[in-house]
Amino acid sequence: MIKKKIGLFLGGKSSEKEISLESARHVYNNLDEEKYEKILLFVDSSNAFWQINEPLLWMNTTKDIESNLKLDGRRVFYEELKQLVDYVFLAVHGKFAEDAMPGLLEILDIPNNSAGVLGGAISMDKDKQRFLLKAVGLNVPKYIAVKIDDWEIKNHKHEISNKIQKEIGFPCIVKPAREGSSTALAMPKNEVELNMAIDNALNFDNVVLVEEVLAGKEVTTAVIGVDRPYALLPTETPAKGDFLTAKEKFLPGDARMITPPNLSDDIVRLIQKSCVLAYKTLGLKVFSRIDGFWTGKKFVILEPNNPPAMTPSTALWHQVAETGMTAKDFLTLIIEISSKAHMNKRGPL
């Protein structure tokens, strides 16, 4: 049997590159070697690609890898990729990885595990994605989008701040519209803190969201598929502090995860149904992990992540295990459904 050549991408330019390295190691260890030949591709901080050998994968940080590239890596130009691999498995996360890489792979015509050009871009932009989710009747946190043009240039700070206090109240959550993994996330408790938080978040994006703090259970759910997507069993991820920090999300042993969540079957089904509807509405493809909140009365969608972190202890693997699949089975499934979808597509996935 000819093995399919899988280009496993890691690293990248975003703040999530260390998580990417850990995701990639886990994927590397679990890809079915009888079916697939693995080719490691490192994305450096200028978005150039390098083919690296396995020993580099076990370096401490992406910085260590980067400093060894010239010696132990081989530069791969974008248009060479198609000759080198049959499929790209992205284990890169965040900016550029989620929203820009799908476009490159479409132009080069290489099947991959991304959520697609539209799906990828829309899942990075929480402002636009919430419009769509509301339009189909799903719940999203109450929020106000603050634009840099209004805040700094037109100097409507006072009016905006008043509106936030009236409609959202304190404490509230402030975050850039398009950042993941708790970057520049703050929870101001008064006007001074609010202004500082908005100023800071505007360093990362030109639109900042100010949203209500939700009380209840934080739940995350993987959704898989292209034409007929389905949800796995959700995981409850209780936060220790005000919200889940990057540490709690990714530090082994630092987060509690309960799969399935301590909720009735009816509520679990409602959560699954809502996540599938969100997935379809946002045009997501292949797979995603959708974060949400059960408030006790309703299910509120926070945001989708795709590709989600695939570090060994993340909620995704708990949910996969619940189905009876191993990590190896799951990776094969993802590669198979996305390969088929790319074969049948008309234009970008």
Added chain:
Amino acid sequence: MDKKLKIGVIFGGKSSEKEISLATGRYIYQLIDPAKFESVAIFMDEKGHIWQIPDKLIIQNTTNDIVERLKKDAKEIHFEDLKKITNVIFIALLGKYGEDGSIQGLLELLGIPYTGSGILASALGMDKKTVRILLDYLGYRIPKGIVVSKIEFGQSQTKSKKEEIKNKIKNQIGYPCVVKPTREGSSVGVVVSHKEDELEKAFEQAFYFDNEILIEEYIKGKEFMCVVFGNDNPHAMLPTEVSFQGEIHTYDSKYMPGGAQYFTPIRVKDEIIKKIQKQAQEIYQILGLKGYGRVDGFVLNSEIYIGEVHTGTIMVPSSYVFHEVSRTKIQLKGIESKIPMTPKIWVSKIIEMALEAHKNKKGLL
């Protein structure tokens, strides 16, 4: 003056609109103001590879003629080397891969400023289904429509599912109806069906271009296109009315010089023109378009229907875009009174807006 900025005009590509893209790219290449810029012609072949081509290839009639001569007369370049030969990319690619966020994603990875909208706005503009959900939710009037997927229709073994879809069209949309792929431009794959018998054939044609199709009510009104330009504070130009033979504005009537009649502004009351401009500008901002774009629609019994949003547009000498452009007055540095825009100024403006948008962006456009 400082060293001139190098503008790489990219055209050709992988979509059904590559010939229109060639014509547009050639015209833009010729319109780039040599007093301000240096221009570089970049041709994308069907594999997505890019070539720097000389003038004698740009004036070729078809993309095939160019392809035949690439090896001999042009130089293939690495995407990563684009930054060495250009400072800004003018995207003259149209349709799939060019207008839908794909090339925009690639250019974001490379860190090169480009004209027009970013990844998300481009992908949204291309996806008629998603744009409809948004516009409907925001309270704009849109033609009634339903989306049917190939899986739903084609693979259903039972006849009943097909009947169900046909009944839905009869009851919710009625005849005639317009059948189109959810993601194509230039009226490619668009068919008007007058009765149920014609539906399957129309579906077949539309499904050739996409796995999801849209069936919309046929609005027998005045059809308009309204070009909007700008970044954070955009300006809508005077909308153009198009009148054509037949039921829809086809690929041929769109691109044959004289293939249709255009009226700028559209022949409706002034207050409706203002309303069209206001809606076009709002939609442009809500979807996050940058640089320039276009909102199309219809006026029927004084009601405005929003049809489609486009982030790219054909630009050849006979294009209505330039009717709208020439009726727009603009303030230029060093000149006191406002002057009418020319195609050349328009192209310079698009480049300037790209520079501004990419300078101010955080992360991706």
